[in-house]
Amino acid sequence: MIGGVVLLLVVAAIAGGIVAVVRRASHAEHPAGSPEGHVVRQLFQYLLLLVLLIVSAVGAAGLLGALLTRGTTFAASDTAIARSVAFTLVGLPLLFGLGWMTRRLHAQDPAEGRSIPWVAYLSFASLISLTVALNALQATVAGVLGLRRLDRMDVASALVWCGAWALHWWLCRRQADQGPLQPLQLAGSLLGLTFGLVGLGTVLSGTLERWFGLAGGSVLVGHDDVTLSGAVTFVLAGAVWVRYWLFAALRSTRGVLWHLYVLLLGVAAGLIVTLTAASIAAARLLVWLVGDPWTSDAHRYFGPMPATLAAATVGLLTLAYHQAVLRSVGHEERTEIERLRDYLLSAVGLGAVCAGSTIIVVALVEAAVDPSLVGGGDATNILIVAITLLVVGGPVWQLFWRRGQRAAAAGPEELGSLTRRLYLFLLLGLTSVATVGALLAGAWVLVDRILQDQSTAASIRSIRYPIGILATAAAVAAYHWAVYGADRGRRAKVPHRPPSFVLLLGVADAATALAVGRRLGATVWAWTRYDVPPEAWPEDQLVAAVQACGAPETVVLADTGGLHAVPVSRHAWNASEIHAVSTTPSPVSGAAPPAM
């Protein structure tokens, strides 16, 4: 008893000490020119707050669980109770103290609530509490419905972590600017989407098992609890997705992060899951119909089929939904985001086609060196898998690649886009690496077989996989080299547009700028540089530099090598940035700008 009181006093003293230190730090004047110290203080303060939150919640959940399971066969062990008591006694007072100080800081300085460490704390605390709460809540609901044994520790955990999540949800709602919370909204959406689809897939898989008569015989012991547990997961995770996606992320700014989420985790992941599952299902069915299945027992052979079809369905739903969301953005012109989607999905389809064609080449080499293999069960099965990959991946590649090709034929924007060039370079790089690797491996194995005095047929058969990879990589590389060459040719034929805007940066006086503007028929600004002495370059050289650059908008400056013309674009800003620079001096078309 006395020991416990002493322990409490020690903990209270430590908590008071930490709170006092933080309070002194928060009351101290921030010396001018040392914002780093301010940021470091915020980092440690919010990191400590996060750790204390986790420690306190784990401790409180453990204590509550021990209370709920008292007297049952699932009572908590002494070690677990000791840990929970320690975590709660140490963590909770510190958490309340630091939380109170944080609240005062936010009241004194509104900028504190907008700081990145605070937003990061809110995001991590919300996500951690959401994940643990979702897991415990699912187990609790499934237990209450009789789908699994009800563990009261899960009940305690659900209560405590749901409370922690609700508190941080309220704190997030109080943030004046919701923009910095977009990563949290997207992460919460991903969490809800992933577990929701897993739940839906589990339910669908169990349903298909019944429709196909694959659910097995009479149940001797137990229930079909997993399938209905999937329904519980679907409902709970679906609610998370609705909260974080439909009511938050979907309505947030559609910037790079937002598009990356929709494209990579919605469209691309959905397509990959769909293609993979559809390929597996189709190949399995074809092998059963025309190939050589590994068993004649249909129940065993088609046992995994419901799960495969369920995966294909949820993948397709994900793909279709996120495609619809992207279409709702409604750009008239083809944007870089659309290019990214098309080339990404084109790459997915091309990957399936490459795998299929490689397998076919391997099968052809095998058939050529050993005709007895033709018509064999294994050869037929492999051929079925290859054809399935081609049939599934080919149309996807064609659909999305043709979009890019049509856009490339329609105008120069597609030819010059970073995404298209990256796609081509990456493919050429990958095929080059694959070609070199296949050549090396093939040569190594071939020489090894020759030195072992193996027959020609056996030697060639041993390098069938390098031959398959080499043939496919060569074909892909040749096609895309041709596309790249055609792109370069078309880019070269694009006529240079006459300059419309020129900024002479420390290289001309007012009279020269006026003359250059008249000769080029362009808007010309002349700005003074303070880091170099004023200098007026000859008018002819300035005009030649602008024309050699060939861009509609150009900045001309002088460096050690002479005049240097840089092509620029004044239209790559978003609305807020355009507003910010609208206070710059108005251009004077063909007239002298502010004198140097």
Added chain:
Amino acid sequence: MLAVAVAVIAVAALVTLVLTWRHPVHVTPGTPEAAVQKYIDAVLDHDSEAAVRMLAPDSPCDVEDVDRAYVGDDLQVSLRDVVVLATTARVEVVITSGSGGLIPDQSTERQTFRLVRNGGQWRITGAPWPLFECGDLK
């Protein structure tokens, strides 16, 4: 449109599951499958004495073996096949174990129980699931 599709799938699935919900069957007493059901029920209830009573007299397993055996909480046993040959029988079952948590981690295994008729009652021979190594550890 997609929301409707998801709703239709979910409702159709739930209706199917509820209509085809499989409760444990009460198999005919005195049959091999009834003996297996009784044995598995006893094992899951941690009633080792009752489980051992369902074993044949020449089985190497005893109460201590059953006490040591580990069986998870989330378990389903389905009947696959029953073959009766005069005084012997073979009962094939599919045992599905694992929880239906956020990410279901189910595993399925097939087990065969071999039985012998002893005094008009079917009894399980050998070291049946979940025992495997009776007597070796003594």
